[in-house]
Amino acid sequence: MMGGLGGPRHLLEAEAQKPQRLGATLARFGFYFRKKWFGFAFAILLIVIGTWGQVVTPDLIGQSIDCYLLPNPSACWFDTINSEISNADRLSGLGSLVLLLCGLFIGTSILQGLAFYAMNWSGQHALRQMREDLFAQIHRLSLGFYSRNEAGNIMSRITSDTDTIQQMLGFALLNVLGGILLIGWVAIKMLQENVPYALLSLSVVPFMAIATFYFSSQARKAFRKTRQQMGSVNAGLQESIAGAREVQAFNREEESIAQFVRTNAANRDANVRAATFTSALNPVLEALGYVAIAIVVVVGGLSVLRDQPLFGSTAISLGLVFAFLQYVQRFNQPIQQIAVMWTNVQNAIAGGERIFNLLDEVPDVTDKPDAREMPAIVGKVELVDAKAEYKKGEPVLRGVSFTAEPGQTIAIVGPTGAGKTTIINLLPRFYDVTGGAVKIDGIDVRDVTAASLRRQIGIVLQDSFLFSDTVINNIRYGRLDASDEEVIAAAKLASAHDFIERLSDGYQTVLGERGGGLSQGQRQLIAIARAALANPRILILDEATSSVDTRTERLIQQAFDSLLQGRTSFVIAHRLSTIRNADLVLMLKDGAVIERGTHTELLAQRGAYYDLYMSQFRREEEVAA
């Protein structure tokens, strides 16, 4: 399964803004709306009704003329009138018409408000679900994925892509849907009245479509560049924030600012270039809209003036010209709106596609369908001819075998890159072996659930990652249901209690980002306390003793000694004392165990370990003696 590590590195970098699989993506969007489908359906229903209201309104207003202002019984359907209607009747009729209109307006306004909220309601729920799914996927993906993809990249995909979707929801979607309905309705009405006249009047529509596609595809290309530039701007910002201390220490403010201004300017220029296309679309559509008006009046007008029907259809009356003029004008606005939203909608669909790509990424390490719970671990650990590679064809472990009996301490030594970290990554199944097997109490780790396995393994990593939370919560991370007393006991075991007590708010002190405000040694002590609280059967210590001052190190050493008691432990060892106390020392080189045994046995072999010892540890031992 680790063979999959060499997979598509470009997965998240795929910059294709154009939706690739439109149908599938839309279907999956639909899937996210399924739980709150009634909100969505309700919104659609309301839009249909609201659009109907919009459609009816001009007709009703027209009735005011036909029925009351210039009474024309044949054109009046709102009221039964005769041509001799009195002025008082006209006014009261007009009054009731206006009242009806007011009722219609109030009704459609309420519908619009409800539709807007219903759309947002189901949309925001869908968006939250998407975010939560993404977050869960982040946890599911194995470490191999993170070695292939930058965290910053994943992060920006999740935030900016959900943002584009967020922007499309609500207003934009409502407008587009309402606009499409309106256009459809107007087009049908026109065609019903007079087909050739309608077709001529609508002849600008293909040009509008062409303009929309042309400008939006040009804009998309231009925006691809802006996204790259924006990436550089963000990277520059991120670096300057993360490295602000160094920048100040080396007096590099002016240079970094100058450099940032250049990146920032490139971003601005790319955006301005893209603006050429986005700015052109609307004026072009508007101009085409005026052309449509001119066509309606000229074609209709000439037909009226010459009394010639168009292509053998029914004669065009002056009233029809007016009606078409109104239709065309009502046509133009939604078309412009949709065209403007078009880019947004495309962006959102493309963003959705990238989100779904991330969701579809298959984790390298997954539980088997029939995986069972890892029973309570006794502590026997076996590696049987374990092989591993991060990239295909570049093995980092070439068949490692050893057995650790319950309670034993295994020290792993060897130069950087020999495969020490890989071995300890295999035990909690951060990676899977590409050959051989890792067995705990005789059970292949691939046959049990990762959660039940990891729960019983404690790990102290070299970088002691802490969360920006209180000290007590950071320790409690090891076992969430631990009482305060248990947390403090663990802190005491890890020799962390004393310094924690000295912090401004003691255990309630809130740490900065990644444990900021503490020294590395202090962070490590908290990480040890966290592992101690978990009380695991198997313990993994990764180069944990190398970054602190001597006094703290003694504390850590003590903490380790008490932590190691009675557990099967694996230590990437630095210190002679650890190695000497180990039940088994594995000397690694180039992904293979080249020597094994206790410290004394290995020395007697006079091999590679002996050389290492002679060059680095002997003096230490002499001084100690």
Place this chain on the structure above:
Amino acid sequence: MQAQMGKPQAQRGQKAGGGSGGLGRAIAYLGAQRKSAILAYVALALATLAQLAVPQLVQNMIDAVTSGSIARIIFKQVPEPMQAAAAQQAGTTIEQLRLDQTNAESLLINAALIIVAFAFMRGIFSFVQAYMAEKTSQGVAFDLRNQIFARVQRLSFSYYDQNQTGQLMIRATDDVEKVRTFIAQGLILTAQALLLLVGALVILFFTNWKLSLVVVPLLPVAMVMFMIFGKVSQPLFGVVQRKLSALNTILQENLAGIKVVKAFTREPYESQRFDLAATDLMAQQLRISKVFSFLFPVIFLVAQLGQAGILYFGGRQILGGTLDLGEYQKFSLYLVYVFFPLGQLGFIISLMAQAGASASRIFEILDAKSEITDKPDAQELPAIQGKVEFRNVTFRYFGSSDPVLRDVSFEAKPGQTIALLGATGSGKSTIINLLPRFYDVSEGAVLIDGHDLRDVKLDSLRSQIGIVLQETNLFSGSIRDNIAFGRPEATFEEVEAAAKAASAHDFIMTFPQGYDTSVGERGATLSGGQKQRIAIARALLLNPRLLILDDSTSSVDLMTEYRIQKALDQLMQGRTSVVIAQRISTVLNADQILVLEKGQVVARGNHEELMESSAIYAEIYNSQLVGDADIAALESSSVEEA
């Protein structure tokens, strides 16, 4: 964590007072984009005036058709003798009708050509307006981002102790974009809406002032509503940005600490935390939706009710004979231009509220006072001789009552090495953070060659100090760029020499591209030891008179540690050095050792003196320092690094 983030922001938010002032300040940035801004607004004015002419132009076309068609009907359907009377009834003369009929087609075509030509012109103005507005807004965003960047570069360390990267990033990106959108669209739309509104009102007034009185009362009602909605929704948008930051912080932490999350199988716990934040964000978004699902329809309703009012009162006037139908129709055409901008303003309110909230968040950064700044009369620090003095220094971190350093005094003569020894948290790092004035002392003074650090220019101080921090940050760029970080003008030979002295040259040469190998996010992955040696080379290249070292090496194997030690020894030769000591060689070679405990110097002297006088030192020495191999003494080295 959320509580911690929320609190200071809430306080700052209140201080910013709603933030409409923030938006005003953002708009003032237009000044720097004068040229394109003026072009945008002139084009806008022209395009809007042109828009006001549309109904008249359409009317011209209609008139051409109507009069032609009336003439045709009269000539065709009315018997010859009665034509004159019919013409009179239609309000014209028979001669005029003849003229109308012959001219109708050419009039119509001319009117159509005019409207097309006009559409073309208006298209150009609209394009110029949109393009220039975008250009202007990009210019404003450019300036804002540059200022944020410059600010971020200069903020003191204590600011970073209190603020999270994720939070600052959201402000520099998302918030800037929201302000930019407002300036590109919102501001222009506002100008357009107001121009259209005023223009249409003037036309209405001249058409029929009595009828326009029906419209006028609606305007203040709408304006008051806008203001209320603006006031209500802006804080809501501020909260959204804050909740978004909180969500992103969790996300960022989980990405950075994915191994810990997995190791402790805390996925469910973290998911719960995230779900809570996501639900929180959603609830806030829905709160805003609620406001706007009320606002938008209400604004349209006001416009529509106005229309209905005009219909009724206009109708009454027509029936009463004080208004004719044609005039009324023209009136209703222009009425659209009164109500359309009102709807637009409703949309603008949402943009404005959002941008206002974002603008105040941006100015919070720009207004953040760096506690460490040059005094107005700060002097250049002359070339450092190397005398360093701490005079009764007490230091507290911001917001903390417990001092981390209490009354610390010591003096280092030029060329001496001062070793700091003590437990984690005893104040060693604080001492070395005070020397380059990353923080200012709370009491007492730090002097270099007799100059109080607060009296000299920061640049002149820091440029003469070489620093190797415990955690090494490299920047994207080549290895060479990183070594030359403190002196970009250094020659390649100098860079190479520094790398050699820092024992970095050999491993650099193992990369195919050698010194041009790029590092940082997209570059090669360097081990902790390699990074540290680059950091040492970086400090070495400055050839500083004063050296500050946190010599703890993180995650390196023994061979590397030995090499780093050698590099550090080389580095300290002939310079005043203040070192956090981890190794016995450092301690043995130090001219003065300060043993720190709980922020106080509990013992001082050289190794021999301390062995006799200080029980604590002797204890530390015996129990730990001798436990560390004095690897500097090991001359034979055969283990190769991978």
